[in-house]
Amino acid sequence: MKNRDLELGDMENMIQERVQRFLHRVEKEHGLNDQITPTIHMAPRTLRDLSPQSFSPRVVSIGPLHRDDENVQAFERQKATYLTKLMTCMPSPQETIMNSCMQKVYASMEKIKACYVLTKTYDDAEFAEMMVMDACFILGFIRQVLIYWSESNSEYIFQLGAVVRDLVLLENQIPFFFLDEIFKCTIAELYLGMSLITFMVPVLLFLNLFDSDADLGVVENISINDTHHILSLLHEFYKPQNDDIIPEGCLSTRNRSAVDLDKAGVKFKPNRSQTWVLGMEMEFPCFLWSWCKCTLRMPVLNVHDSTELTLVQNNVL
Template sequence: MEEIQRVEDVQSFPLSESIQLEAPHLSESSPLSEAPTVVDLEASLQCELDTLWHNANEAENFTIFRTPHIISQSKKNLFEPTAVSIGPLYRGQKHLRAMEEQKRRFLRDFLSRGDHISLNLCISAMKLLETKTRMCYSEMFDDLDSNAFVKMMLLDGCFVLEYFLKSSEENWNSIDEVGWNHNFIVRDLLLLENQIPFFIVERLYGIGLNQEIRNHFVNYIVRNVAGYLSHVTGDSIDAFQPEGEIHHLVHLYYEYLVPDPEEPVVLSTKPLFCLPNSINNISSRAIPSATELKLKGLKFRPKSNRENMLDISFEYGVLKIPTLKCDDSTKPIFANLIAFESSKYGKKNRPFTSFVYFLDNLVNTPNDVTILQECGIIENWLSGEEELTHFLNQASSKFDS
């Protein structure tokens, strides 16, 4: 609690407020007479430095941050929420305010789940997590005082929790009334910049549901996310049990799709190709398109009983790939998973990005999409083969620099 108080008490202030006149040889009307002294400038800047977290490994604590501008400026619609803001990065934006009333309804519904749940208890729990939560973001958010930040944590945490609890209870009337499609909500919940730390949701879950088994809770969140997105069909969701700390929902979904980032993307019993986790030299090992491979006699088959999304194999002239469903949600989800992977693992371990590059190599023309559709590897729910071709060819651009 002392650390929390320290953060609240230390306030940065604009340089202009520290200015004092110390130039008697200048007239009062001179612009230079308003310049700060070196001492005042030092004091002001030192105050700003004192607000930074005192942690030698502070960069390792950041789990939620903005996508680099060079990426987001050309793909803005893939990274910004359209229905609901979660966390401070998009808080208060006008086009997202309609869902704020729904957040309050969800908080009311959460408090009504049992007599043991009180507003005071929830606020106190969020207050204890405030400093830890702030340190997860790469920005300070000095414009949010303690009460505003804690309120945001509670409302957003309850929205995420109640959204998935209601999905398991098939209680969607309250959300349907405001006219939002569930896919829009799930899409926004899986945007890298639109996150709160997962420990906030876990703490609220512990308060409301008497500390039930964490893995059960995590499992049905993944079940509901995968149920709406279903990017890879034929999933065995029940077997998914994440290990270690989950940072946020994007991290959770990534762990579900890519359970072991150290494994190679393409596992081949008879060598034809093997994409490395690093994409640095992928251009020199490019895979022929589906059309070219088919002309050479190679056959494509959807892979059943897959271990994960990246479980691709080649044997006896047959390339087996898990069935991939592509719809309007695929674009933003893939873009944010690639951005997350790039930020978390750098260039050395990027299996999901390599997987997307693999698809990019297979698909050069609409005819390649047709081949993969006919054999059951791709389920295309986009407007047509051309749109899917363009998406796969552009999905990972600017992430490989």
């Protein structure tokens, strides 16, 4: 009877200990959910079924969601090449830089994982190496794009287009705050005074849907705190940075199609806004009694191979 009481007591202690650990984990995960809403996840099934090729990377996987896809395995070794080239350009020893990068990822491990809706469990060491490798690849790759951009090597830039398109897929992202941490450990030492967002301009311009003069001026107003990942940065690029750009009440009026406006005599001309990529202007005749009709200046849409993909990704956010 005494042994039985001891066994029951041990069982109660074990259950109590496990309950406490469980409640601690629930409280911890609840706290993370209050701080961070997952922003990197698989696209809704309804959208994926309509266009599967619009969400899966074709060349390179970024982050954990498509890491095991067969079609991107061949490029994994290329990541190491970009990382090595980046490290050889740095003024600090490679080991010192890697130590700094690993410290960054381990310091934010739980916060980084909370950004994902993970479909597979990764141990911390494997996850840390994956994050550092992918972040360094992205930075090293964009640095190469910058070099060829400055040399006006359009042929090489065109060849890199497939990789650029993979970098803006919803399911193919890493948290922007972490990319910024690795940027400060690496690229920031090469380009003093440059921010990560300014560094990303070649990607934004490559994927720009509109023929617009708004580039650096718009980008410099984007806050890293409002940017979840590279796709989110592209989304911010298209948003008005100034609430006054859209007059109050204009969104509540009845929308008219271009056909309706054309029938009413409105003329259409291209508009290249300096302040907003999607900026539009209405020009009225000089005199109210003039027979001249109004002119609506609109952004010019560029249609190319990645237009549909870019539109789909921005609509999913």
